[in-house]
Amino acid sequence: MIAQAPVPMRCAGRPTLGGLVIPWITLHAGGRYLFGALDKARRDLALAERLCQVCGQSFDERICLAVRPADVHAGYTAEPGMHPECLAYSVRACPMLSGEVTRYRVTSASSGLPGVAEADDGPRAGRPADAFDAWWITPRSYGVKTDREHPGQLLGIDLDVPVLRKRLIRPAAGPDPDSLLALARQALGLEDPAPSCLYQPDGASQPHNTVKESE
Template sequence: MTAQLPVPTRCAGLPTAGGLVVPWITLYTAGRYLFGALDKARRDRALAERRCQVCGQSFDERICLAVRPADVHVGYTAEPGMHPECLAYSVRACPMLSGETDRYRSSPVSSGLPGAAEASHGARAGRPADAFDAWWITPGSYCVKADSEHSGQLLGLDLNVPVLRKRSIRPAAGPDLDSLLALARQALGLEGVTARYPHQSDDAPQQRNTVNESD
């Protein structure tokens, strides 16, 4: 399905893997690209030089951010911005943004690899996926936040700025019912009791988002 996605013109010259465009900030190591792992040097360049994290090109008059509630809480998003059309592509191609993935990895694919950026992964490792919203801002609202405790370290893009528009990308994943029931059975001393509970079939359709590049 995702292999047939139309590629934005900006991304035409980028490498592909499995039929998908490899974002400009993706980590390359041991002869392969690791989707979901960020190259720290490129991530920092994208933030400092106002580059799109997907195509690597400079921004025009609109910049899009993929924002979680946790990002709003700390006041910044650790990932660089995107062109509207690059965000629209990512929303369909990225399993996390599309809603196909409902849980973060228990450990990052880049764990222990040199040059990898693993911003805030530990806090959400193995947890249900967060909700994501798309924020549209102008170049005038683009502001990089630096780490005051570590000189030269970039935190990400400041979210305490004027926002033109906000749209939902995907909802938060629901609780893991199987895990909750297992904990309840353990607390009640029913570990050896087999019980059946109605739950959503694995074949049930996943909710997908509809962020359009023309928005």
């Protein structure tokens, strides 16, 4: 973990774990908080009521979003927005946003638990971390997309809106240089495919103890 970030005043009353503020939308199950797992009810409430995912408070003049290229393609981000100061704290404290973590979890910390809105499951499991950008929007531009086939299901915050400012939070993580070299040698027929190659194609199982998993 990088140097501990100062806690925003908005989060002064939030519970902490290991010195880190526990975001308002974090799932609490089995008597403990599960970092990386989102409480679906709180996530939906934050989207609908315009609440910050970190401190749980209403927005002021600016709303910040953590956006991946895949979110832009989908047209929405599934995670609620943040106050500028809550985003700044998250960029320092969250291993995924800070770049400390290089891959998504292979197995969710909340696997099998009810009431979970996962951020890191499905096709992303075990894959290199995406790039994240910070978007600043106004409350006037804030809109929530719903599933056309299930109108009561909230998809996330609409990204087809005017953006005041964008900046890179972290770049995408890719295969390590040794893995890329091994793939190049295989493509050129210089060696037989080796099962110890760290990079795995989509859908393949990941080797143990070779990558860091998100919190």
